[in-house]
Amino acid sequence: MDLEVLNGLLRPKSIAVIGASNKKGKIGYTVVENLIESQYQGAVYPINPREAEVQGFKSYPSVLDVPGDIDAAVMVVPAKFSVQVTEECGQKGVKGLIIIASGFSEVGRKDLEEQVVKTAHRYGMRVLGPNIVGILSNSDDCNASFAPFLPLPGKAALVSQSGALLIAMDASTYTRRVGFDKLVSIGNMSDVNFADMVEWLGQDETTACISLYIEGLKDGRRFMKNALNTSKPIIALKSGVSAHGAAAAASHTGSLAGAGQIYDAAFEQAGVVRASDLNNLFDRTLALSLQPPMRGDNMLVITNGGGVGVLATDAAERFGVPLRFAPEEVQTELKKHMPEFGSAKNPVDLTGMAGRDWYQHSVQYAFAHNWVNGLVVLYCETAMTDPMDIAQGIEEAVRLSGITDKPITVSFVGGEKSDTAMRWLVEHGIPAYDGPDIAVNAMAALREYARNKELANMEGPRFSDVDEEAARAIIAKARENGCCNLTEIESKKVFKTYGLPVARTEMATSEDEAVRLAEEIGYPIVMKIMSPDILHKSDAGGVKVNVKTSAEVHEFYREILKNAQAYKADARIQGVAIQEMAPWATEVIIGSVNDPTFGPSVMFGLGGIFVEILKDVTFRVAPVSPDQAFKMLEDIKAGAILAGARGEAPKDRQALAEVLSRYSQMITDLGDEIAETDANPVLVYEEGEGAIVVDARIILKEHRA
Numbered sequence: 005m006d007l008e009v010l011n012g013l014l015r016p017k018s019i020a021v022i023g024a025s026n027k028k029g030k031i032g033y034t035v036v037e038n039l040i041e042s043q044y045q046g047a048v049y050p051i052n053p054r055e056a057e058v059q060g061f062k063s064y065p066s067v068l069d070v071p072g073d074i075d076a077a078v079m080v081v082p083a084k085f086s087v088q089v090t091e092e093c094g095q096k097g098v099k100g101l102i103i104i105a106s107g108f109s110e111v112g113r114k115d116l117e118e119q120v121v122k123t124a125h126r127y128g129m130r131v132l133g134p135n136i137v138g139i140l141s142n143s144d145d146c147n148a149s150f151a152p153f154l155p156l157p158g159k160a161a162l163v164s165q166s167g168a169l170l171i172a173m174d175a176s177t178y179t180r181r182v183g184f185d186k187l188v189s190i191g192n193m194s195d196v197n198f199a200d201m202v203e204w205l206g207q208d209e210t211t212a213c214i215s216l217y218i219e220g221l222k223d224g225r226r227f228m229k230n231a232l233n234t235s236k237p238i239i240a241l242k243s244g245v246s247a248h249g250a251a252a253a254a255s256h257t258g259s260l261a262g263a264g265q266i267y268d269a270a271f272e273q274a275g276v277v278r279a280s281d282l283n284n285l286f287d288r289t290l291a292l293s294l295q296p297p298m299r300g301d302n303m304l305v306i307t308n309g310g311g312v313g314v315l316a317t318d319a320a321e322r323f324g325v326p327l328r329f330a331p332e333e334v335q336t337e338l339k340k341h342m343p344e345f346g347s348a349k350n351p352v353d354l355t356g357m358a359g360r361d362w363y364q365h366s367v368q369y370a371f372a373h374n375w376v377n378g379l380v381v382l383y384c385e386t387a388m389t390d391p392m393d394i395a396q397g398i399e400e401a402v403r404l405s406g407i408t409d410k411p412i413t414v415s416f417v418g419g420e421k422s423d424t425a426m427r428w429l430v431e432h433g434i435p436a437y438d439g440p441d442i443a444v445n446a447m448a449a450l451r452e453y454a455r456n457k458e459l460a461n462m463e464g465p466r467f468s469d470v471d472e473e474a475a476r477a478i479i480a481k482a483r484e485n486g487c488c489n490l491t492e493i494e495s496k497k498v499f500k501t502y503g504l505p506v507a508r509t510e511m512a513t514s515e516d517e518a519v520r521l522a523e524e525i526g527y528p529i530v531m532k533i534m535s536p537d538i539l540h541k542s543d544a545g546g547v548k549v550n551v552k553t554s555a556e557v558h559e560f561y562r563e564i565l566k567n568a569q570a571y572k573a574d575a576r577i578q579g580v581a582i583q584e585m586a587p588w589a590t591e592v593i594i595g596s597v598n599d600p601t602f603g604p605s606v607m608f609g610l611g612g613i614f615v616e617i618l619k620d621v622t623f624r625v626a627p628v629s630p631d632q633a634f635k636m637l638e639d640i641k642a643g644a645i646l647a648g649a650r651g652e653a654p655k656d657r658q659a660l661a662e663v664l665s666r667y668s669q670m671i672t673d674l675g676d677e678i679a680e681t682d683a684n685p686v687l688v689y690e691e692g693e694g695a696i697v698v699d700a701r702i703i704l705k706e707h708r709a
């Protein structure tokens with residue numbers, strides 16, 4: 005990252021407005037007006053060939069005529085002038101361009117956009133946009149945009165791919181009382197993208213929390229890496245469904261890799277917290293910008309009303325932070341500040357009689373107690389209490405506890421007085437919401453952040469007993485034969501080079517050879533058609549299982565060839581595979597896709613109806629360490645089956661996790677060659693007995709990357 009250049013672009017000390025105007029109603033007018041109204045302290049240089057002065061500033065025909073240095077140039081001239089203007093900016097030594105103008109790749113003029121970026125890079129400039137609203141920064145008193153005003157001051161930064169949404173969110177920071185220091189419109193991302201913004205905001209001292217509205221990432225891996233490297237919370241609202249359409253998929257795994265599943269995985273792996281919608285983005289941003297992460301699973305709820313307590317309990321389960329009963333000693337202490345009919349379990353119900361003192365005592369004690377990792381305080385407005393009094397009691401309790409490394413969220417349900425009290429709480433650093441479920445969701449975000457950060461570790465330990473060269477040689481040979489799909493035997497050979505346990509499988513090209521191999525492997529065996537043109541062997545009548553005698557081998561050999569010909573007359577038949585018949589066990593599926601945004605990504609699920617009907621699968625961007633792979637086994641809904649549900653013996657999850665991890669290393673190393681893969685089924689035996697890949701499929705990229 006070129007810090008000096010990006011600082012110039014995003015925290016400019018001097019700004020030229022190219023296309024600055026004296027005509028009210030034009031964007032070139034509004035940008036200059038906004039710089040004045042936001043009391044920008046740096047130099048402002050309007051550029052307009054026809055004006056001597058713009059809104060009180062001396063105007064220049066070109067940036068080349070400006071006497072001083074220019075950090076950022078805001079471009080509000082039509083797109084057709086952009087290349088020439090960029091050239092002039094380059095000659096002038098401008099650091100970055102903020103291109104508000106539309107009319108680029110969003111309307112098919114990618115060429116123009118590329119030309120601008122190429123020209124800018126020639127001079128070492130960076131480009132924000134085009135097709136953006138601009139940038140806004142409270143700490144720099146800088147509204148270099150056509151959004152109406154600076155947002156409510158706060159500690160978060162918002163980066164938005166949608167300009168209209170950024171403008172709308174700017175205004176609603178005031179109604180929602182969520183403060184931002186910066187708003188950055190990122191538009192077409194011709195140059196500066198989310199990965200750059202995360203990296204830059206990660207070191208920006210005026211940003212405590214990074215909020216993102218994402219339609220699509222350009223460089224998924226770099227985004228993940230930069231997100232992992234930042235010590236600030238990142239929260240993302242991702243709209244739209246992954247372009248990796250199921251329709252185009254050739255493998256089973258490919259057909260399951262839709263609907264943003266890989267985005268979900270990538271965000272979790274990179275420690276990024278998700279937002280489900282716009283409200284949620286604001287609510288979670290408020291919590292993450294004001295409070296530390298929740299570093300444990302124990303969330304305590306304190307309330308004066310049973311109803312909101314139950315709502316919070318339900319929400320806790322829904323958002324992945326289920327409540328546990330507080331330990332005896334905590335309950336005993338809390339009981340001292342409630343009537344006989346209160347409850348000290350969790351939620352802690354102080355009852356409707358609770359006033360400031362009870363709240364204050366309970367909050368101060370609970371917040372300081374080691375068992376409590378996060379505290380949610382609920383209050384229903386009553387005629388006997390003043391919301392502001394309760395709010396002040398809560399704030400004082402937090403302050404007096406001396407605890408600064410665990411989070412608190414609050415919800416007041418009531419009228420105007422409650423609203424005022426919640427504003428006061430937010431102003432004093434305590435996130436407060438008008439619904440108990442929202443306060444719990446905000447706490448869940450703080451837990452998610454801590455948990456994701458703990459798990460986030462993109463580079464899993466590498467297995468050294470792999471033979472990448474041998475794998476590549478098998479692939480090269482298949483390509484020589486003009487194949488994009490490896491046969492099962494070739495696929496298994498590749499799998500073996502990565503130490504994956506595969507069922508022994510040999511190719512027979514005659515009936516006699518089939519019998520000889522069957523006898524060598526040992527009955528019973530499985531027979532399968534081998535053809536690069538037949539992917540779905542069972543559909544083609546090309547599979548026979550539990551073959552027990554040489555007579556059956558003869559008979560089925562002929563039958564399989566006949567069926568294959570009937571299925572696809574011009575199919576190239578390589579022979580019939582003779583395969584060891586592994587004893588049946590729990591069936592799972594492992595697979596991979598090469599995602600357009602994140603690259604090689606591995607999938608895991610249970611076989612049969614779990615994958616076919618319930619689509620109960622989980623993805624991770626590869627590679628994954630054995631520990632991360634183990635977490636994948638627990639992530640699926642049917643994960644309990646592997647752990648040994650309903651009296652069944654636990655399955656060998658350690659072995660399976662190693663298989664998944666090796667698999668993820670294979671698809672990563674060979675990511676330039678491999679498009680999709682399936683290992684389906686993989687059979688998993690009881691603990692200590694391992695797992696075995698029964699069927700394998702590798703689909704190569706059409707052209708090597």
Ligand code: ACO
Nearest residue numbers: 023025031051052080081082104105106135136137167168
């Ligand atoms: N250097 C300096 N000034 C110039 C140059 C030049 N090379 N060429 C023209 N100018 C001046 C013009 O003379 C004019 O000044 P004037 O107002 O004194 O006459 C001014 O620059 C603007 O030029 P116009 O040709 O009048 O362009 P206009 O203001 O109509 O539009 C704009 C320019 C705003 C960039 C337009 O082309 C555009 O792209 N609009 C869309 C912007 C947008 O929506 N961005 C996306 C935001 S995201 C969202 O959806 C909200």
